[in-house]
Amino acid sequence: MRSYGQACALAKALDVVGDRWTLLIVRELLIRGPCRYTDLQDGLPGIATNLLGGRLRELQEAGIVRREDAPPPIAATLFGLTPRGEALEPVLKELGRWGAPLLAGSARGDALRAHWLALPLRFYLTDGRPRLPPATLELRAGGEAISVEVGGGTVRTRLGSAPNPDAIVTGDPRLILALLAGKLSLAKARASGVKYAGDTSVLRRVRPSTADGRTTRKRRPASRSRAPVAG
Amino acid sequence: MRSYGQACALAKALDVVGDRWTLLIVRELLIRGPCRYTDLQDGLPGIATNLLGGRLRELQEAGIVRREDAPPPIAATLFGLTPRGEALEPVLKELGRWGAPLLAGSARGDALRAHWLALPLRFYLTDGRPRLPPATLELRAGGEAISVEVGGGTVRTRLGSAPNPDAIVTGDPRLILALLAGKLSLAKARASGVKYAGDTSVLRRVRPSTADGRTTRKRRPASRSRAPVAG
DNA sequence: CAGCATCCGCTTTGATACTG
DNA sequence: CAGTATCAAAGCGGATGCTG
Numbered sequence: 001m002r003s004y005g006q007a008c009a010l011a012k013a014l015d016v017v018g019d020r021w022t023l024l025i026v027r028e029l030l031i032r033g034p035c036r037y038t039d040l041q042d043g044l045p046g047i048a049t050n051l052l053g054g055r056l057r058e059l060q061e062a063g064i065v066r067r068e069d070a071p072p073p074i075a076a077t078l079f080g081l082t083p084r085g086e087a088l089e090p091v092l093k094e095l096g097r098w099g100a101p102l103l104a105g106s107a108r109g110d111a112l113r114a115h116w117l118a119l120p121l122r123f124y125l126t127d128g129r130p131r132l133p134p135a136t137l138e139l140r141a142g143g144e145a146i147s148v149e150v151g152g153g154t155v156r157t158r159l160g161s162a163p164n165p166d167a168i169v170t171g172d173p174r175l176i177l178a179l180l181a182g183k184l185s186l187a188k189a190r191a192s193g194v195k196y197a198g199d200t201s202v203l204r205r206v207r208p209s210t211a212d213g214r215t216t217r218k219r220r221p222a223s224r225s226r227a228p229v230a231g
Numbered sequence: 232m233r234s235y236g237q238a239c240a241l242a243k244a245l246d247v248v249g250d251r252w253t254l255l256i257v258r259e260l261l262i263r264g265p266c267r268y269t270d271l272q273d274g275l276p277g278i279a280t281n282l283l284g285g286r287l288r289e290l291q292e293a294g295i296v297r298r299e300d301a302p303p304p305i306a307a308t309l310f311g312l313t314p315r316g317e318a319l320e321p322v323l324k325e326l327g328r329w330g331a332p333l334l335a336g337s338a339r340g341d342a343l344r345a346h347w348l349a350l351p352l353r354f355y356l357t358d359g360r361p362r363l364p365p366a367t368l369e370l371r372a373g374g375e376a377i378s379v380e381v382g383g384g385t386v387r388t389r390l391g392s393a394p395n396p397d398a399i400v401t402g403d404p405r406l407i408l409a410l411l412a413g414k415l416s417l418a419k420a421r422a423s424g425v426k427y428a429g430d431t432s433v434l435r436r437v438r439p440s441t442a443d444g445r446t447t448r449k450r451r452p453a454s455r456s457r458a459p460v461a462g
Numbered sequence: 463c464a465g466c467a468t469c470c471g472c473t474t475t476g477a478t479a480c481t482g
Numbered sequence: 483c484a485g486t487a488t489c490a491a492a493g494c495g496g497a498t499g500c501t502g
Binding site: 233250251252277278279280281282 | 494495497
């Protein structure tokens with residue numbers, strides 16, 4: 001928590017969240033909502049446990065993290081973001097947008113957690129058919145599941161399986177992201193090993209909310225059944 | 232330059248710009264445009280010279296900083312941002328916005344450079360009277376001068392004196408910022424030692440571009456002469 | 463003087479082990 | 483599960499020296 005000692009808003013912000021691992025801890029809490037210490041460890045591969053403990057304490061003192069004891073049935077401590085912590089979301093959004101091109105140069109040894117998809121999906125996708133009834137997409141990768149709910153003009157994400165998804169996508173997280181962002185056609189994604197089962201209209205429904213990630217749809221491909229697939 | 236080793240856009244971004252001092256170096260380059268090594272040192276009080284040199288090299292390798300030899304008359308190396316480096320502006324904007332409330336708790340020993348004002352002014356102010364001819368404001372604090380050009384709906388900032396300003400504001404940088412952002416009335420700013428000479432309509436013309444910083448103008452105060460004041 | 467490189471003491475980080 | 487304790491390694495801050 002060394003300070004830059006500069007009377008500058010940016011420097012003051014970095015005094016609080018500029019330390020190593022800090023913004024990644026906020027990322028995990030934004031994705032997961034209130035969660036346990038071990039969940040954080042799982043989502044932050046490579047962090048030393050003493051560092052995680054220390055950061056959580058500092059973030060709590062800074063009013064960014066809130067510690068709460070879970071409701072009676074469970075005996076666990078939960079860590080969550082305060083409103084002040086949630087206010088960091090635009091920062092992560094812009095930083096992630098800037099860093100997105102760097103993902104291409106990601107090394108083979110890099111850790112990969114499917115739930116990391118949740119943040120870019122929430123940030124950069126939008127519901128291209130706001131009038132249609134809500135639809136649900138389940139993503140599966142690396143033993144994790146993410147539910148993507150599209151409806152009313154917005155896209156929401158949750159960790160875990162969806163009860164009754166309209167489609168299920170399985171495969172490499174990066175390919176799934178590229179597919180949903182419209183940067184990769186379904187045909188090419190399938191050729192690269194992505195499995196798509198269910199209603200493909202959900203796929204066409206999500207759209208990048210910026211003009212950047214242009215969708216490469218030429219002609220509507222043969223649509224599959226609209227019936228939910230088995231969970 | 233240690234990597235988090237995570238295939239996540241945010242982590243990749245922090246691999247590149249997450250090190251200590253890095254984003255503050257980008258801040259200086261955004262404010263100043265291409266400038267010399269010693270200018271950077273002056274704008275980054277507290278940085279060790281070996282760190283600055285090392286960071287500049289790393290940032291150059293990362294494609295964020297560009298090194299150019301100054302035109303013939305001057306014998307100096309200039310450091311500037313590449314387009315990729317300028318793309319960090321939204322990140323600094325959001326981080327600065329988040330950190331702004333922390334400025335209140337700034338310690339007495341904190342370093343203060345008037346040119347740091349340039350970034351928040353550029354980010355958060357707007358021209359409230361786009362149809363009026365352009366106006367210029369000169370800010371003076373701590374031996375530094377900043378020109379603020381208001382016109383055509385936008386606000387631009389430059390370092391250095393303005394040739395023919397419509398008004399000159401002198402005093403504590405934080406008070407000047409609060410005054411321009413409409414969070415401090417001219418009367419209170421003057422009571423705190425801020426000197427305002429020239430046309431006060433320029434002051435009423437700049438407006439925070441967000442709904443956050445509400446201007447506290449009740450009734451139009453007696454306006455001073457529109458003639459430029461002496462530089 | 464501008465633009466570094468080197469050295470040294472200190473702090474932070476990382477890996478592991480251990481505890482209530 | 484939720485941390486604390488320990489210790490080696492890396493990074494940082496400050497001073498200084500070198501090169502045009």
